[in-house]
Amino acid sequence: MLKKVLLPLVITGLSCAAQADTINLRVLGQPSGSGLIAQQKEQPFFEQLAEKTGLDIKVEYLPVDVAGIPDTDGLRVLRSGLFDIVSLRGPQVSRDEPSILGLDLVGLNTSYAAGKKHMDAFSGYVGERIDSQFNAKLLGVWPAGPQVVFCKPSIQGLADLQGLKVRVGDQSAANFVDKLGATGISMPFGEVQQSLARGVVDCAITGPASANSGGWPEATTTVLPVALQLAVNGYAINSNTWAKFTPEQQEKLASAISELNDDIWAFSEELYQDAMHCNTGSPDCKRGKPYSLTEATVAESDLATVAQAVGEVSLPIWAKQCNAVAADCEETWRKTVGTQLGL
Incomplete structure (x- = not known):
């Protein structure tokens, strides 16, 4: 009888332990009506992130307007931990962190090639600022397209x-x-x-x-x-959430989001021509x-x-x-x- 009682308890305990290992990620995305980058690239990517990376994660993706959060609050949301990953709208959050504007000053990025060169040059500094001021890690930047x-x-x-x-x-x-x-x-x-x-x-x-x-x-x-x-945007993850992953898992996650960034760069240029x-x-x-x-x-x-x-x-x-x-x-x-x- 003791075995009959203990066995289900052991199984339940193991099941709970397995569930505890799953990392829940809340992702705050671009506005639902902002365009095809959000609809065809960003949202599908995060909804399929567990499958793509093989990580034991559960992702909840919400567009910023659906979540009822002003897009100007992206960095504050990151710091608070309310969401784990935020699709940052550069111009909107720049009032909280002005260095972000340095990636995309008016007249600086008049082409995609110029934008890539200039953003690569300054994004390291912006990442340091986001880390020190908002307890978050910048995982890459991308352009919505010529404004x-x-x-x-x-x-x-x-x-x-x-x-x-x-x-x-x-x-x-x-x-x-x-x-x-x-x-x-x-x-x-x-x-x-x-x-x-x-x-x-x-x-x-x-x-x-x-x-x-x-x-x-x-x-x-x-x-x-x-x-x-070029309307710079980017992805950042709360540092406390980042610390939940092992170095190997961090590499998988960072690599996947880096691929998304590259994909969006190419897609953005295609969209610009088609939209015109x-x-x-x-x-x-x-x-x-x-x-x-x-x-x-x-x-x-x-x-x-x-x-x-x-x-x-x-x-x-x-x-x-x-x-x-x-x-x-x-x-x-x-x-x-x-x-x-x-x-």
């Missing part, structure tokens, strides 16, 4: 933004449009389409793929495809919804204005902001990215 200008009134170039209200993604973009005589307005992505339709803002800056997913072409007439930034086709009604549109925006021709003067913005606008203003929280911020940027630019 271009969508307007309800017809425009022909950047000069036509003077006097208009422009939705911007971060302070660097706000400073840039201010120099153009426009007013930069920050607002969540999900509110932009209606704000354009109602005239709360005249223009808005984002990537063509995100604009297509968000229905922006329904409320605008013109797209000016001059790349101001879709937004302007080209028959080459494959992935998005077709619209009929007018594509303004980018003048050489606009390209020059954007190129000059790094040294004249975005770097000086950002450096003061970043140096205020980290004395070595600008110095490190100039030794890494700045060296590549002659700044």
Whole structure:
């Protein structure tokens, strides 16, 4: 009889021990309506992470808007441990950690190749800051895509933004449009389409793929495809969660997320080209919804204005902001990215 009593208890104990070994990961993702990167790359990756890595983990993935958390709170959420892994929206969280803006100042990353080089050069410093200030490990960064200008009134170039209200993604973009005589307005992505339709803002800056997913072409007439930034994003994991994994497990997890980052870099470039086709009604549109925006021709003067913005606008203003929280911020940027630019 004693054996009959003890055996089920032993089995139950072993079962509980096995369950205790499973690591639960709560992942806070990109907004549900932000586009195909979140829908076709990020969410499937995390939902299949246990199978992909062979790790004994259970993953719960929630888009940031579904979770009811402001995307500006990504780093605070990481530090609190409320979520274990966060898909950081760089521009949005940069108010809590200004060094992140140094990865993607206006005028810095006007192409994917430039963006990869500059982000690689400075992401190590950003990772150190996130570690020391938010108890988290940066696992890589990736671009949503070139940030271009969508307007309800017809425009022909950047000069036509003077006097208009422009939705911007971060302070660097706000400073840039201010120099153009426009007013930069920050607002969540999900509110932009209606704000354009109602005239709360005249223009808005984002990537063509995100604009297509968000229905922006329904409320605008013109797209000016001059790349101001690449909209840097990234993945970070709470350091206490990271410590739950063995070194071998950490390597598997980091390697898998590194592959995701590389995949998104390539996919982002594909999406940009396709979304431009879709937004302007080209028959080459494959992935998005077709619209009929007018594509303004980018003048050489606009390209020059954007190129000059790094040294004249975005770097000086950002450096003061970043140096205020980290004395070595600008110095490190100039030794890494700045060296590549002659700044």
